[in-house]
Structure formats: C-alpha cells, structure tokens
Amino acid sequence: MLYNYLNIALRNLLKNRVHTFINVFGLSFGIASVFLISIYINHELSYDKFHHQPEDLYRITWEDDNPQTRTPHPMALALVNDFPEVESAVSLSPLWAAGLTRETHSLRHPQKQERYDESNILSVDTTFFKVFDFPILKGDPKTALKKLNGILISESMARKYFGSEDPIGKHLAVDSASDLVEVVAVFKDVPPNSHFHFDFLVSYLREKSFDPESKYYSWGDFGHFNYVRLKHGADAKKLEGKLMEWVGKYIDVSAEDYRSYAAQHYGFRLQPVKDIHLRSKLRWELEANGNIEYVYILAAAALFTLIIACVNFMNLTTAKSAERAKEIGVRKTMGALRTQLSFQFLIESVIIALFAVLISVLIIESSLPYFNYLTGIHFEVHYAQYLPILLGVAIVIGIISGIYPALYLSAVKPGVILKGKLIQTPKGSSLRKALIVVQFSISMTLISAAFIINKQLNYLQHKNLGFGKEEVIVIPIKNQDGLYRFDAFRNEMLRTDGVSAVSASSNIPGKQFNQNSIALVQHPEYTVNSSEALVDYDFFKSLGIGIVEGRFFMRENISDNRMIILNETAARQLSPSGSVVGKEIIWNTDPESIRGTVIGVVRDFNFQSLHEPIRPLLFALSNHSFSYILINVNTENFAERISAIEKVYHEFEPTYGFEFAFLEDQLNRQYAAEEKTGSILSVFSFIALLIACFGLFGMAMLLFYQKIKEIGVRKVLGASPYSLLVLLLGGFTKLILIAIAIATPISWYIMDNWLNNFSYQVKIQPPVFIFSGFVLVLVSWITLSYFTIRASQLNPAEVLKSE
Known part of the structure; x- marks a missing residue:
C-alpha cells in the first residue's frame, strides 16, 4: 500500500514539474535560510559554555554610573580565603599592562631572526586552570604557572615558533634578547566561542618578582580582571550582597561612602560568565561582545521565513487543486476514502519537503563561504550530525504544510468535481487571503527593519562627532x-x-x-x-x-x-x-x-x-x-x-613592526555588531520576500484557473487589457496594502525600541515605510505580470469551446 502511495505521489510530482519545482525551491530556500541563521544563533548562545559547570563561573565587576569589568588584583585570592562558597578564583591582565585590555610585545626564537609582535599575552594567577577549562596538550597544568620563568603557549604558536619540534623546554625571547622564558606547556587553541582569547600565558609570579610593591597589585588599583568559580549550588546573589561590607577589611571606606554607594546602588557585582558575550556592555571588556537583541531579531527573521515557506506550500498546493479536481472525483467515485486521499496528499507533501531538504543542503553548501564572510565566523557544517534533524524537519514541515491542502482536497464532493467545478467556500478563500496578508506583513516588517538598521548604521558612521576623523592614521606605540x-x-x-x-x-x-x-x-x-x-x-x-x-x-x-x-x-x-x-x-x-x-x-x-x-x-x-x-x-x-x-x-x-589604521575605520568598528546584523537581515529579508512571491504566484495561479472562462467571456465582449489587469491584480494589491497597513505600526514599534539602545539615533519617518511598501507592491506586480500577460494572450475560442 505504501509503495502504491509513493508511486502515485512521484508520478504526480513528475507530471506537474513546474508546480513541483516552485514548491521544492520555495521550501528549500526557507529551510536553508533557517538553518544558516540557526547555526549563527547557536554559536552566539554557546559562548563560554564549554567550561565545566559554566553556571558556577562569575566575573567580578564594579558598578557605578559607568560600570566596568576591572577590579583590584588581590580580590581573587582574598575571596577564596574568606568565603567557603568560593571554590577557586583567578586574577588576570595583559602582560606588563595592568589597567589595559591589550599590550603588544615582541617575541622571537633565540636561534632565529624572525621577530613577531604579539598582543595576546596574559599574566595570570597560578589558579587559572582551576577556574577555566582550557585543555593542556603538553605539560602539567598544576605546576606550569608556578615556574617563575615559564611561559605557556597555544598549539598555533607552537607551530609558528617551533614548527614540528617539541617546544617543551625551548626558549622564547620577550622584547629583548636577554629576557628569555622557557616553554613549560602547550594548550589547545582557545575556541572562537570564548569571551576572551590568548596565545600565551605567563604567571603573575614573574611580574611580581621584578616589582613586588607595585601599586598595580594593591587593593587601590582597579586594573585587573577577576573571576571566581563558586561551589556548585552556592547562592551567587547572597555572596554578592556581602562583598561591599567584606571589602572594608582591605580598603578604607568611610561610613559616609558606604551610605553614598548604597544610595546610588554602587558596588561589586558577580556577573555570570556565560552571559558576558551577549549581555555585557561594561567598560574595559577584554573583547567586543555581541548583543542579545540582535539574536532575537535574527531568530524572529528565521521563524518568519519558515512560516512564509510553509504557508507558500499550502497556497501552492491548493492553487493546483483545480487541475486535480477530476482525479480526486474519480478516486472518490471508485470508493477512495477521505483518509486515504488525505494520506496520499500528505505523502506528496513529505516527499516535496524531503526533496526541499536535499536542495537546501546544496544551497547551504554553496552559500556557506558568503555566509562566513557575512558573519565573520568560519562555520563548517557536518551534515551527518544534522541529518536526523533535517529529516525530522522535512517530515514535520511536510505534515504541517500539507495538512490543510489534504483535508481541503479530500473533502470536495465528487459530483461537483466531475462537472469540472471546484467548490470554493468563503471560509477557505478567506483563509488563503489571510495567509497572503500574513506573509507580506512579515516581509514588510523585515524589509523596513533592515532599512532602519542600515539607516542607523549609516548615521553612526557619518555623524559629525565634534572632531576631525578623516585622513588621520593611528599608530600603536609598542615600546x-x-x-x-x-x-x-x-x-x-x-x-x-x-x-x-x-x-x-x-x-x-x-x-x-x-x-x-x-x-x-x-x-x-x-x-x-x-x-x-x-x-x-x-x-x-x-x-x-x-x-x-x-x-x-x-x-x-x-x-x-x-x-x-x-x-x-x-x-x-x-x-x-x-x-x-x-x-x-x-x-x-x-x-x-x-x-x-x-x-x-x-x-x-x-x-x-x-x-x-x-x-x-x-x-x-x-x-x-x-x-x-x-x-x-x-x-x-x-x-x-x-x-x-x-x-x-x-x-x-x-625592534617592533609597523602597524597603522585609519581613525575613521577604528571608530566604525564600534558598530560591527550593527553592521553584521543589518547585512544578515537584509539578505534574509530579500529571501523572505522571494519566498512570499512564490506564494503569491500560487494564489495568482489559483485565481487564473478559477477565472479563465470569465476572462474568455470578457475578451469576447471586448474587455480592454487594462480591465483584465485590474481583474487579476486588484484583489492582490488590496491584500498587499492591508499587509503594509498591519506591518507598519508593528515595525515602527519594534525598531523604535531597538533605537533606544543608542544615545544618538535617526528618527523613524514615514518615507521608510512608503519605500518599503513600494518595494513590496512593485515586486508583487512583477510576480503577477506572468498571468496578466497570459490573460492578454488568451484565445477565448480555446477556453469556451468546452461550454
């Protein structure tokens, strides 16, 4: 029985190649879009979760009217000593650069002439590997940071400086030929989804040995990054509430200052490490962070694109029902049950969805290099890992998208069908129109959002900042x-x-x-x-x-x-x-x-x-x-x-290499997250609109077949091309205008909230929505032009000869 269903389904799909092509490619673009956005969102949400029990990791921050990430160096050790709920803690900063986030040093192999400028060198406490889980490939993590003259290097740096040699026990010269450090361990390269990266680690013991009384290691200097690992199940909020009173043991804080801090809600905070990348906007971040709002925007774009793709499938299948009316009537006359017909159509839907998944894999593979460029992240897709998910998605999409056409077609009465007529209930017609409105409302929202994001980005990059940023180059001082x-x-x-x-x-x-x-x-x-x-x-x-x-x-x-x-x-x-x-x-x-x-x-x-x-x-x-x-x-x-x-x-x-950057470029890098999100949203807004046009094409096909005899009669009676144009375009244009009217206030509200993230922002003005609406109407008219041309070229004698 199943073989018979599959055989009939494949025969029907091959017979109606154009319809199958539109369905498959509409779904495949939708699935590919959702997949690509999903792997990007998954990457953004995965930051720092590779550590053991990441929910127990916290960064100590200072909150005032301009909160920052840096706190006093002694806090880490003191917290471990004074609070039993603190399992371990570590302090870190760039080598010889407490108070900064990066500092450049010159490194070279003592027996080689090549010298490299390196900026990813951190000084850390000996407890570093008790707090973080960065795997050691060679060397002992328990003792490596206790060696005064030792340095730990990443596997990439091991290859860079020592090639295929074993680097353990070898030396590197730091800044001067006389300052030699011994490689004591090699660690695995820091993964991309870490909120900070480093290529070299040096123990604070080395820095302190040169100047033990340096102010940079005192309680008065807020120049270090402190992290704690709490015992599993410990209450971070409760510990946070004790910090201000506790720190009075080490810092002279007057009662008046305490009252002032409390009144203004100033104080030390415990920030979950897993939240840093997407939710932290503090001063002195070790690296630029992402933004959870952009994740929400892209997740919504992915969901809406999938909805549009599924709705398209329903509309396209329903649109084709007129051509399959007699087939359905004959089957029902021969005794086919409604459940059998429904199952037949569901099988066809699932097959189309499976084909769409196969095509989507080709789309993903071909577009992945561009997507990597767009996001700035190197994604590699291992399809074997995602195959069960993709197959499951295909089956679910096939069933969800095919359930309405299956129930609709199987419910048609055979007597009416065999006369060549297909019943169109007001309820069914209204539903299809509503789905068109939903599709284009989503498209309108995405298009206008992309316009506003890119308009704001353009404003940020070209606003007069009060100083001359053009034709100014910046050279970092390394010595x-x-x-x-x-x-x-x-x-x-x-x-x-x-x-x-x-x-x-x-x-x-x-x-x-x-x-x-x-x-x-x-x-x-x-x-x-x-x-x-x-x-x-x-x-x-x-x-x-x-x-x-x-x-x-x-x-x-x-x-x-x-x-x-x-x-x-x-x-x-x-x-x-x-x-x-x-x-x-x-x-x-x-x-x-x-x-x-x-x-x-x-x-x-x-x-x-x-x-x-x-x-x-x-x-x-x-x-x-x-x-x-x-x-x-x-x-x-x-x-x-x-x-x-x-x-x-x-x-x-x-000694040091020459580097420069334009000041204007440095300033524009502050808006990398906005630029990335705007680019991604623009691309996928276009794809969503393209998919929506597939759905519009399907509805136009349905209307054309419904009105084909009416068109023939009108042409016999002398109807002008303009009247035929109004007949075919008028109803759809009205639906699109309704979609624009619905989407405009929704998009306005969403983007106005987004703009509140900026102290300086563009004003959302009607031309944005007028232009977005114009794009929507223009693209839909181009989509419908195929049927208007067919109507104008229709031979009424061919259409009416069956009457």
Missing part, C-alpha cells in the same frame, strides 16, 4: 622607551611629504577610557566621575577639537604639566553656575591624587560609541604616558606616503 625621543620623531615625521600634524595620546576616540573622580578644591565633597586622557601639545590640533573657554596647552608655559583641560560636560557638572576656568581641582588618580588648575574647556565631542551619551572628560599634559601616535596625512598618493612614514618609524623603532 614605551621610544617615547623619550618623541619630539625628534615628530619633527622628522613633519618633514615627510603629506604629513600636516603629529600628536600622541594615552587614548583615542573609540577606545576604552580610564576613569577617576574629580572635584573642585573648594567643594571636595562633590565629585564627578570623569574619563581621562594624557595628551601632548598638538593633540587638539590634530583632531580639530575647538576651544570654548580658556586656552590649550602651550610649550612655552612650563607650568602646563600641572594644568587641566576639561570638556564642556565635565565643566558643567563640576561648576553648574559659573566658569570652571582658573579653578583648582583634585584629580583622584592612581597612585595618589593630583591637584591641577583648569586652563581651558574644549567643545564636547563623542569620544565613545554613539550608544553612549557624552561623558565628562579630562585632559592632562604628558611627555611619555602614551599608547597611540596620531598623524594627519593627505591620502593622495597614499601608498608612497605611508611607505615614507613607515621608514621614519623604523628609524626610531627598529
């Missing part, structure tokens, strides 16, 4: 010793063709800024948390930052090294009722507070992502505490000019 010759470097660089300005700073717009409190000396009780940057004399000139009041730093004023410049926001918060210029402030920086006089106020500019409002910012003059060189260069003949700049760089820095 602090070279800064003592910076004046000579700048003078030589200014002689280079095309270079108009050279400056240096501890930070640049778009990067993470350190923050401390400032206060007027006359009102020390009123503090303002301010970001800070150490700059040279030419920083403001290089970026074209304007002065509002007072003056810039000047070389002829030796006392300027104790002077301060503020942005407008800092000045306004410090002195709401009057000018702050000329007033003395206390800058509570590490290791001790500094007093300085405000000599100028610069115009506010966006030094952070446009997700954030402009915050207070302090500038102090420095001669050597820099991390970046900024060079204004004319980009005409850029290849020649950057080559000349590199030559000057190597004259002053022969």
Whole structure:
C-alpha cells in the first residue's frame, strides 16, 4: 500500500514539474535560510559554555554610573580565603599592562631572526586552570604557572615558533634578547566561542618578582580582571550582597561612602560568565561582545521565513487543486476514502519537503563561504550530525504544510468535481487571503527593519562627532622607551611629504577610557566621575577639537604639566553656575591624587560609541604616558606616503613592526555588531520576500484557473487589457496594502525600541515605510505580470469551446 502511495505521489510530482519545482525551491530556500541563521544563533548562545559547570563561573565587576569589568588584583585570592562558597578564583591582565585590555610585545626564537609582535599575552594567577577549562596538550597544568620563568603557549604558536619540534623546554625571547622564558606547556587553541582569547600565558609570579610593591597589585588599583568559580549550588546573589561590607577589611571606606554607594546602588557585582558575550556592555571588556537583541531579531527573521515557506506550500498546493479536481472525483467515485486521499496528499507533501531538504543542503553548501564572510565566523557544517534533524524537519514541515491542502482536497464532493467545478467556500478563500496578508506583513516588517538598521548604521558612521576623523592614521606605540625621543620623531615625521600634524595620546576616540573622580578644591565633597586622557601639545590640533573657554596647552608655559583641560560636560557638572576656568581641582588618580588648575574647556565631542551619551572628560599634559601616535596625512598618493612614514618609524623603532589604521575605520568598528546584523537581515529579508512571491504566484495561479472562462467571456465582449489587469491584480494589491497597513505600526514599534539602545539615533519617518511598501507592491506586480500577460494572450475560442 505504501509503495502504491509513493508511486502515485512521484508520478504526480513528475507530471506537474513546474508546480513541483516552485514548491521544492520555495521550501528549500526557507529551510536553508533557517538553518544558516540557526547555526549563527547557536554559536552566539554557546559562548563560554564549554567550561565545566559554566553556571558556577562569575566575573567580578564594579558598578557605578559607568560600570566596568576591572577590579583590584588581590580580590581573587582574598575571596577564596574568606568565603567557603568560593571554590577557586583567578586574577588576570595583559602582560606588563595592568589597567589595559591589550599590550603588544615582541617575541622571537633565540636561534632565529624572525621577530613577531604579539598582543595576546596574559599574566595570570597560578589558579587559572582551576577556574577555566582550557585543555593542556603538553605539560602539567598544576605546576606550569608556578615556574617563575615559564611561559605557556597555544598549539598555533607552537607551530609558528617551533614548527614540528617539541617546544617543551625551548626558549622564547620577550622584547629583548636577554629576557628569555622557557616553554613549560602547550594548550589547545582557545575556541572562537570564548569571551576572551590568548596565545600565551605567563604567571603573575614573574611580574611580581621584578616589582613586588607595585601599586598595580594593591587593593587601590582597579586594573585587573577577576573571576571566581563558586561551589556548585552556592547562592551567587547572597555572596554578592556581602562583598561591599567584606571589602572594608582591605580598603578604607568611610561610613559616609558606604551610605553614598548604597544610595546610588554602587558596588561589586558577580556577573555570570556565560552571559558576558551577549549581555555585557561594561567598560574595559577584554573583547567586543555581541548583543542579545540582535539574536532575537535574527531568530524572529528565521521563524518568519519558515512560516512564509510553509504557508507558500499550502497556497501552492491548493492553487493546483483545480487541475486535480477530476482525479480526486474519480478516486472518490471508485470508493477512495477521505483518509486515504488525505494520506496520499500528505505523502506528496513529505516527499516535496524531503526533496526541499536535499536542495537546501546544496544551497547551504554553496552559500556557506558568503555566509562566513557575512558573519565573520568560519562555520563548517557536518551534515551527518544534522541529518536526523533535517529529516525530522522535512517530515514535520511536510505534515504541517500539507495538512490543510489534504483535508481541503479530500473533502470536495465528487459530483461537483466531475462537472469540472471546484467548490470554493468563503471560509477557505478567506483563509488563503489571510495567509497572503500574513506573509507580506512579515516581509514588510523585515524589509523596513533592515532599512532602519542600515539607516542607523549609516548615521553612526557619518555623524559629525565634534572632531576631525578623516585622513588621520593611528599608530600603536609598542615600546614605551621610544617615547623619550618623541619630539625628534615628530619633527622628522613633519618633514615627510603629506604629513600636516603629529600628536600622541594615552587614548583615542573609540577606545576604552580610564576613569577617576574629580572635584573642585573648594567643594571636595562633590565629585564627578570623569574619563581621562594624557595628551601632548598638538593633540587638539590634530583632531580639530575647538576651544570654548580658556586656552590649550602651550610649550612655552612650563607650568602646563600641572594644568587641566576639561570638556564642556565635565565643566558643567563640576561648576553648574559659573566658569570652571582658573579653578583648582583634585584629580583622584592612581597612585595618589593630583591637584591641577583648569586652563581651558574644549567643545564636547563623542569620544565613545554613539550608544553612549557624552561623558565628562579630562585632559592632562604628558611627555611619555602614551599608547597611540596620531598623524594627519593627505591620502593622495597614499601608498608612497605611508611607505615614507613607515621608514621614519623604523628609524626610531627598529625592534617592533609597523602597524597603522585609519581613525575613521577604528571608530566604525564600534558598530560591527550593527553592521553584521543589518547585512544578515537584509539578505534574509530579500529571501523572505522571494519566498512570499512564490506564494503569491500560487494564489495568482489559483485565481487564473478559477477565472479563465470569465476572462474568455470578457475578451469576447471586448474587455480592454487594462480591465483584465485590474481583474487579476486588484484583489492582490488590496491584500498587499492591508499587509503594509498591519506591518507598519508593528515595525515602527519594534525598531523604535531597538533605537533606544543608542544615545544618538535617526528618527523613524514615514518615507521608510512608503519605500518599503513600494518595494513590496512593485515586486508583487512583477510576480503577477506572468498571468496578466497570459490573460492578454488568451484565445477565448480555446477556453469556451468546452461550454
């Protein structure tokens, strides 16, 4: 019996090749789209879950009006000693760079000339492998970090520096030929779905041996990343509630400060590690994070695309029912039961779905390289792993999509069918129209959302930030010793063709800024948390930052090294009722507070992502505490000019490699998540619209066959092509306009909520929806044009001869 069902089903599918083709490809694009989005979403949700019992892992953070990830180094060990519910803890930071998230070092094999700049080197406590599960391939994880002169390297770095040799016991030179470290272990490369990555590990014991009393290891320095592993079942919230009182054992906090912190909900927090990638937006993240809202958006896009694909199948199958009316009538006259007919149609549906899965695999395989480029992630699909899921999906989709056509067709009365007529109930017609409205409402929502996301991204990338970001290149400083010759470097660089300005700073717009409190000396009780940057004399000139009041730093004023410049926001918060210029402030920086006089106020500019409002910012003059060189260069003949700049760089820095980036590109990287989501959504919105048009094609086919005799009569009576166009397009256009009317407020509401993530945003205006609606109507008319052309070319004699 089953063989008979399959045989009939295959014969019918082959007989109706066009119908089968449309059905299979509509479903296959839907399945492929959902599959690709699903593997991306699964990747985003999998971050840090490869660790043993990831629910017990937490990062210690500090929450105030601008929360951050960094906390004091001694916290980790103290937590283990003082709280029995803490199983283990670890502190980490970039090598020799507490207070930063990355620092570059020069490494080489002692017997080789090649030198490499490496930035993924972490200093960690000896407890690192008690907290995290990064597999050790060679060496002993229990003792490796206890060796003062040891270094642990990844398997990729082992191949890079030592080839096929066993690296254990070999040496690497760090920064200088005399600073040799021994390779004591090799660990497996950190997986992509980790919220931080590293290629080298060095024990804090090594750093501390050089300067045991360094302020960077004190309770007063918030410059390290601390993680704890709680005992399974421990109450993290309960522990978190004890932290502020407990830390008073180690940090001198007054009762007044405690009350102030409590009133403002400031304090230490335990942040689940598994939530960091998608839910953390703190200062000083080790790496750029994702966004859970974008996961929701893409998940909705995947679900809607699948719904559209399934609805298409139902409509297309129903549309074809007119041509199968007599077949159904004959079968029912010969005694076929309704259940048998239903099962027959379900078998056909499942076969189509199975074919669609096979085609979807080809689509996935061919589009995977582009999808990898789109997401920036290298996905490899192991189909054997997904085969049971894909087959299950095919069967479920086949049954769900085929259940309505099966029940509808098997219920038709044979007497009416054999007269060549197919009963169309108002209920069935209304359902199909409703499904068309649903499809195009979804398409309209996706299209308008993609437009708004890309419009916001364009706004973020081109907004006037209050400083000159064009034609400015940024060179990271890799060797602090070279800064003592910076004046000579700048003078030589200014002689280079095309270079108009050279400056240096501890930070640049778009990067993470350190923050401390400032206060007027006359009102020390009123503090303002301010970001800070150490700059040279030419920083403001290089970026074209304007002065509002007072003056810039000047070389002829030796006392300027104790002077301060503020942005407008800092000045306004410090002195709401009057000018702050000329007033003395206390800058509570590490290791001790500094007093300085405000000599100028610069115009506010966006030094952070446009997700954030402009915050207070302090500038102090420095001669050597820099991390970046900024060079204004004319980009005409850029290849020649950057080559000349590199030559000057190597004259002053022969050890480290030359790297540069345009400041504008650095700023745009802040919006990588928005750019990625907008690109993915645009592509899959187009696919969803394409699939919806398959459904529209099916409904048009149904209408055409229903009205084919009416069209013939109208043509005999002299109907114009325009009247035939209205007959075929009018009803569908009305449905699409209804879909636009439904989708517009829904899309407006969703995207308005999304835009609230940004302090600076575009306004959602009607033209976005007018344009999206126009695209929808235009594409649907193009889809329907096939049947309007057929109607105009129809020979009425051929149609009416059966009457």
